[in-house]
């Protein structure tokens with residue numbers, strides 16, 4: 398049965414890349430890194446009931462498991478190439494695996510990501526996806542390069558996924574089309590790969606917003622040994638979020654909600670125009686939301702001028 402499942406995955410996800418010298422079927426994959434490129438590797442696990450609601454559709458789970466990983470490559474400015482999938486299933490459910498593979502492939506195919514191997518075991522539903530990509534040596538976008546006076550920017554809009562989670566988990570009444578738009582951001586996040594490539598040589602620091610803007614910008618500040626000031630009035634909020642929730646709630650989702658998978662990045666003042674132009678060429682909207690300052694804290698200025706220094710920055714799996 399395990400082999401039937403693996404075969405089903407292989408058939409559903411087949412994608413040819415000449416740099417895959419040996420794919421699914423042997424003890425390990427054999428892969429060829431292009432000359433002059435550094436290998437970028439990341440892994441993320443999705444556990445049922447923790448990273449997605451238990452009743453999430455199989456195809457959405459497959460999509461999201463790859464998306465959160467491609468988002469990490471995007472944040473590094475890397476070009477994706479290969480993925481490995483470790484799948485833990487309560488029972489050998491062929492229809493479920495078919496759905497997973499379909500969602501996974503729907504995202505893998507347009508980005509030319511080949512599934513080159515994995516592992517299949519029995520247990521509580523969980524997926525670990527490892528991804529590999531390339532970046533020219535020295536060109537990776539890291540969390541450590543932000544400098545005082547750099548501008549803080551984000552791609553797309555923030556808060557939609559957290560609002561979608563609120564719709565799924567509570568009885569909050571939201572008009573069906575708005576609810577669908579928000580839940581889609583939760584279940585089918587879009588990794589900002591083109592934006593990551595466009596920001597090579599322009600962003601001084603970059604990461605993807607997975608745990609919430611304040612928490613993640615805090616990581617840039619920690620690694621860069623700087624502080625940041627955000628203007629709440631500048632936070633990019635989607636029309637769906639604005640229509641579905643009051644402005645205060647929408648801003649809270651944008652500041653502390655997770656799962657958006659937008660890029661948050663810093664740019665030296667002299668490179669902001671170039672960054673905006675490069676992102677526009679890649680089809681990515683981006684917004685200036687604040688600036689890097691000396692210190693170590695992330696502070697938010699509310700529209701009435703008051704400053705808040707949020708204690709609760711976002712999602713922490715091990716917080717009590």
Ligand code: ADP
Nearest residue numbers: 403406421422423424482484513514515516517
């Ligand atoms: P081994 O016991 O040698 O680790 P497996 O029987 O686990 O091998 O896997 C056989 C082949 O199928 C390997 O090439 C492995 O990478 C691939 N594979 C197993 N599970 C998955 C999966 N969930 N997705 C993709 N490939 C898989």
Ligand code: MG
Nearest residue numbers: 422423424425
């Ligand atoms: Mg083996």
